[in-house]
Amino acid sequence: MPVVLGPNRYGKAETRLVRVVRDGGVHHIKDVTVSTALSGQMDDVHLTGDNAAVLPTDTQKNTVYAFARKHGVAEIEDFAILLARHFVESQPTIHHARVEIEEYFWDRIPAGADPAPGAEERQHSFVRSGREVRTCAVHHDRDGTTTVVSGLTDLVVLNSTGSEFSGFIQDEYTTLRPTKDRVLATAVTARWRHLSAASPYRESYGEVRRCLLGAFAETHSLSLQQTLYAMGERVLNTREEVCEVRLAMPNKHHFPVDLTPFGLDNPNEVFYAADRPYGLIEGTVLRDDAPAARFAWE
Amino acid sequence: MPVVLGPNRYGKAETRLVRVVRDGGVHHIKDVTVSTALSGQMDDVHLTGDNAAVLPTDTQKNTVYAFARKHGVAEIEDFAILLARHFVESQPTIHHARVEIEEYFWDRIPAGADPAPGAEERQHSFVRSGREVRTCAVHHDRDGTTTVVSGLTDLVVLNSTGSEFSGFIQDEYTTLRPTKDRVLATAVTARWRHLSAASPYRESYGEVRRCLLGAFAETHSLSLQQTLYAMGERVLNTREEVCEVRLAMPNKHHFPVDLTPFGLDNPNEVFYAADRPYGLIEGTVLRDDAPAARFAWE
Amino acid sequence: MPVVLGPNRYGKAETRLVRVVRDGGVHHIKDVTVSTALSGQMDDVHLTGDNAAVLPTDTQKNTVYAFARKHGVAEIEDFAILLARHFVESQPTIHHARVEIEEYFWDRIPAGADPAPGAEERQHSFVRSGREVRTCAVHHDRDGTTTVVSGLTDLVVLNSTGSEFSGFIQDEYTTLRPTKDRVLATAVTARWRHLSAASPYRESYGEVRRCLLGAFAETHSLSLQQTLYAMGERVLNTREEVCEVRLAMPNKHHFPVDLTPFGLDNPNEVFYAADRPYGLIEGTVLRDDAPAARFAWE
Amino acid sequence: MPVVLGPNRYGKAETRLVRVVRDGGVHHIKDVTVSTALSGQMDDVHLTGDNAAVLPTDTQKNTVYAFARKHGVAEIEDFAILLARHFVESQPTIHHARVEIEEYFWDRIPAGADPAPGAEERQHSFVRSGREVRTCAVHHDRDGTTTVVSGLTDLVVLNSTGSEFSGFIQDEYTTLRPTKDRVLATAVTARWRHLSAASPYRESYGEVRRCLLGAFAETHSLSLQQTLYAMGERVLNTREEVCEVRLAMPNKHHFPVDLTPFGLDNPNEVFYAADRPYGLIEGTVLRDDAPAARFAWE
Structure with a gap:
């Protein structure tokens, strides 16, 4: 053995x-x-x-x-x-x-409405934006193949309405009530595979990010899966250099607080933002003629 | 006993x-x-x-x-x-x-250059900015006193030049060389005490933040302490509702990498950003007639 | 498209x-x-x-x-x-x-040398051990297949001697000196695939852990890869219910501090434990007749 | 100004x-x-x-x-x-x-039941225990005063019974039901001030830790405050070198899961361990003749 x-x-x-x-x-x-x-x-x-x-x-x-x-x-x-x-x-x-x-x-640190004499020094002063992290993973093999996956992580987004969840399976362990109006919040991790190693990466990143945000905002969501698919689809329909998109989106639950014990209603205005557990939705959207990925995702 | x-x-x-x-x-x-x-x-x-x-x-x-x-x-x-x-x-x-x-x-998630028909939906779509965290600590005592400390944390800033460090004590354990040009980076935690509980908090926050960023950017720094003091001083000289500022600023060291073994110079362009250890500078700047703080900072 | x-x-x-x-x-x-x-x-x-x-x-x-x-x-x-x-x-x-x-x-919280009258209450008092985390990943498919991978993570171990590193490639970017005596420290993440879904999991866990620790301690290490392989090999040679072991082991660098500027030697006694960057060694050891893993590792 | x-x-x-x-x-x-x-x-x-x-x-x-x-x-x-x-x-x-x-x-990594020939090498092989972190904070002033505070943090303990909570204030925002049997879990941060800078620190640490664990385990708890006080009191009654104990103990809530929708009872056996929010209890226990602390706690 x-x-x-x-x-x-x-x-x-x-x-x-x-x-x-x-x-x-x-x-x-x-x-x-x-x-x-x-x-x-x-x-x-x-x-x-x-x-x-x-x-x-x-x-x-x-x-x-x-x-x-x-x-x-x-x-x-x-x-x-x-x-x-x-x-x-x-x-x-x-x-x-x-x-x-x-x-x-x-x-850059902005010079402000009333720039001081030293304002030209702002040319070397920076403040970290704290928005999402941009990522990439590149493979090169001795057979000459180079694969490139670009991505972003921790892009935290929230729709305060325009999201529903109903019509799901009911089994003996189901207690969740259907809802026609909920908060939908997630921290997007997206990775997209390029058709070749010669994409215009700077422009591509900005445009893919814009597609992801736009589709998240504009999709009236019946499920987070639907939103995920719409985001990947928009990238592929907009950016020809991309052939596959993989998304991981935690459902960061925002539960409406029951205020009736205090004689108050809660028309979806006061939420408890929970840490754990959370839903986790992972999915791939790709062109049907996408070339084999080989080691690109490893 | x-x-x-x-x-x-x-x-x-x-x-x-x-x-x-x-x-x-x-x-x-x-x-x-x-x-x-x-x-x-x-x-x-x-x-x-x-x-x-x-x-x-x-x-x-x-x-x-x-x-x-x-x-x-x-x-x-x-x-x-x-x-x-x-x-x-x-x-x-x-x-x-x-x-x-x-x-x-x-x-808000921006509608983009070419807003889609659903663009009005952006009215309820948000992306977390990830910039600094705004804070406050309020005390109220049954003697009727209310104290208010506002603040921010994790405001990460960097000057890529305009910072020196020299003329310090040399003892038997000193190996640091003086420098006339270094990267100065820190994650500012600032808290400022209000004279009364009736400050215009929204405006005050924005303006204090602007003072902190401006003084950081515009101070030619001979030491991080000098920068810290300039930041607190500018807040107090600008905002009359504030009587005391406390700052904690880690010196997030950016060490120039020695590239000479590879036949390369490094004119302050390539840096290793270290995690630990880090310098930590803490200081208070206040008006000399500031009222007693009592429990405000507890 | x-x-x-x-x-x-x-x-x-x-x-x-x-x-x-x-x-x-x-x-x-x-x-x-x-x-x-x-x-x-x-x-x-x-x-x-x-x-x-x-x-x-x-x-x-x-x-x-x-x-x-x-x-x-x-x-x-x-x-x-x-x-x-x-x-x-x-x-x-x-x-x-x-x-x-x-x-x-x-x-259990120990009763101590001089148990108090309430000592029997220790029967429901616990202290978290903080040792490694035990893990598992189980898949079940509608074709009837069940796969089981057991594991552990964050098992932090250190050999204060018995580790060397030399004889490596020297290229134009190499500055590392060979060493015949270094600290070897790592945080082991190990996962092992069971041949069937009917292993004696409790005993298996304890014994695999013992193999990993034993091989780490007893291998005179010429490289972290060698140690990794020895650990996987010992598991497979000892536990017949296991057919494949995957290990990820960061090389948590402990650099001897240069104390010569202070007139002191450092015979591998004083170390700076670095956070980042760190070496990362990942490897698989398996039986040559191990059945196909299918989705077990996904 | x-x-x-x-x-x-x-x-x-x-x-x-x-x-x-x-x-x-x-x-x-x-x-x-x-x-x-x-x-x-x-x-x-x-x-x-x-x-x-x-x-x-x-x-x-x-x-x-x-x-x-x-x-x-x-x-x-x-x-x-x-x-x-x-x-x-x-x-x-x-x-x-x-x-x-x-x-x-x-x-030390144990040699196991069947020590291999290399077993003597265990003399330089270690595994991190992961139990609590030991801490100290020492001040020395040019007036000659030295103060010493010892401590520990992240000592995570749990009583699975022997804890109640009832008889509290009921106001218009109170929905909590009294309970006669709950899980009590916390991560103890304790700091204790020494009477002088000449304590037997090694023995003292072990014995203080034993007091904290013992009092936690043996106190039938009507409130976490009571448990906290009992822990501090036992230290002071046992260790004459200590004059003051400060404790911070989060109430790590373990909520019994309501299983009635599934036709199941839950006799305090299945709990959801919540992350946030959590209760936080902080308190000081000291000798009534403890000398002034001066800067010891700063």
Whole structure:
């Protein structure tokens, strides 16, 4: 009953990188976290501890910083592609690389209605926007294939009306009442697969985000699944560079508080926002001619 | 060697409340977390478990929800004052109340460049802004005193230049080199005490925030302490309703990465953003004629 | 370019359940978090919002609580199997169920050297042990297949010597020095697949845990991959009910502090425990005749 | 209306230190997080950015590591006292120091029933116990006073019976029903002030912990306040080196699930463990002749 090594990978997770570009007195910043994962001829290191095939995770981290200096960090997908290809192409023992990047957004600090004399200094002052996190996951394989999945996480949205839930299965454990008007709130995690590694990532991100928000807001929702599908569908109908969308949307329950013990009605105005448990809806929307995903989602 | 009961309080922490106001088809939301803490004639409950003087924490929670329906939630300070006074004035055994509220900001989902037919539905669709959290802490005592401290937390800001650090003490454990140009980043927690319980809280919050951001951006910083003081000073010089400002500002270190092993320079462009340890600067700025704070900060 | 629905599932995540068994005056507690996820005939709910095939997530939660009363919660795998089979067998529209459970351990509060008269009350007094979390993920499909993966997470272990790292690739971005003696620390996440749904789960858990700890402690480590493989191998060589082990082990770096500026040596005694970045090693060890996993790991 | 500088302090927070003691082949580890905060002649640095009085936080961190090498880390209180005194005594501009330390516990990995040949290696293999965190906060002032507060946090305990709650105030917002049997669960944060800086800290910690657990387990509780008082009182009645105990205990609500819709009773066996909101009980128990605390709790 011999034991064998199965799929494996190793890398450096969560390298924190802030890249400043100094355009004269005007600065730009890029604030990202990079995680790399490599695989290849790794039998020896597992079986005997022979590290001859291992590019240390410390070196992977160094490479992230050196590439940030040499190539800059434009769109995170471009930077991830550079890194993934570098590891596979420069090391014969590395056959496959995955690079994941998270990006945090910053805004310039506004000069205000009555700018002070130092107002020009705002050119290098920033406040973190705290909106959603932008993400990507890039794979490059030694067969030459590069896959790119872009995404976002923690985009928290809420419709205060325009959402129903009724007509569901009733079994012996069902106590939920149907409702024609509820709060629908979720924290969207979306990932979308690009048809090729040459998408216009900057524009694409902004437009996909706009599709997701628009479809969430404009769909009169009979179920969160319906809203999820509408969001993915709008992305695919709008952005031809995208062939598949995966969404995970927790149903962040907002329960109307029963105020009748206090002689008060509650016409959907006062809610308890619950932490746990929560519904969790996961779904995929794709073109029927989407090419095989291979390792894109791994 | 008798043992006695010292200071104590009890209450309901982190009651999550979302209040929707339906102004015709246009909705407004207020998303807050309320924590109440009461004290008074509590010897018996500690010594014998006699609960006759105890207003249950469950009732405190119910009161939060009922008041949200009856009075609405305008500015969080106003809502906290209402609650704090209610507990003290309605229960003889409760001599003192503290009410703390956190508020999370939401923006309307924009209709976009090309609004769809359903665009009017955006009137009830929101996306969480993720910017800083607004806070307040209100005390009311049965002697009639109400104190109000407003605040914010997790306002993350960064200057990519305009910050130095030199001229410090050198002892046998000092290895830090002086620098004339560094990244200065922090997550501001600020609290400011009002002269009275009748401040214009909405305007005050916006303006204090503007002062904090402006002073952070415009101060050429020789030390984080200097920046902290400038921020508090600007608030006090601008807002007459505020008599004291307390600030806590972690120095979120951004270390330039040494790229010389790779034949690269690093003219303050590539940084490692460290998690721990971090500097922590705490300070108070106040008017020299500020009235006694009493329990305001407790 | 039609758009279609791909893989999807929905359920109730993180239902918190504490089950007390009262065995006369002696109580036993089981503290778990249950997450259910169902899939099946879900086209309509996504495409039109028709919920006729949907068993509400609220009902799933109710079922967890009702089953806890009716059947008790013995081993978490057994409870998950009961639930997964129930959903698929009771609802024609539900074709597949996944049930994940986390369990938190509690110890009895010890009576101490000098037990007080009330010492017998310790029979219902517990202190959370805070050791690792036990996990399981069970799938049941309407074709009759049940798969069971057991696991643990956050088992934090450290060897203060007996670990080396050298002989690795040197490229232009490598600055790491080889070491013959380092601290090796990790937080083990392990999952192991059972050959059948009828394993002796209680004994199995204890023994697998013992194998993991033993192999970690006894392996003189030339690389974390080698340690990982040894841990999986020992489980498979010891426990015949297990056919595959998957491990994820962050390399929680402990860097020796350079004390030479202070005239001190550091013979591997003083370490800085870093948060990020960290190495991350993931690997699979399995029997070469392990049956196909199908959906077991999804 | 001049503006002035009020109380302030600065330091290095969360320096992570792991100290290994190599006693032949038997190793011992101490895993701590150290936070230092200094104050003194800090007007200039706030008003003009002149750092001449500032011992950099980086130096404070270095001192932690150097002292760990030179003096070892025995009990955390002893190490904190050493550091606090050093800062005040070595720097004329530093008039006061606070040093806070958290300690995380590790156990040796047991050799098991059938120890392998490498079993002696267990002498340097550890598993994190995950039980409570031990804490201390030490102040030293240039007037020569040293205060020591020891503590623990996140000691999670639960009584599955022996707890009641009734006889409380009923007002118009009260809906809670009295109960004669409930689950009482909390995460204890306790801090205790020593009469002098020369307590036997190791023994003291173990015995205080035993008192807290014992009183929690043995008190038939009519209210969480009563339990809190009993815990503090037992410490003071048992440990003469302690003069004051402060406790903060969240009431981690465990609500019995209403199973009647499913035709099931629930004799306090199936509970929903809620996250938020939670009751929060804070109280102080002290000797009536306890000396003034001065800055001990700041």
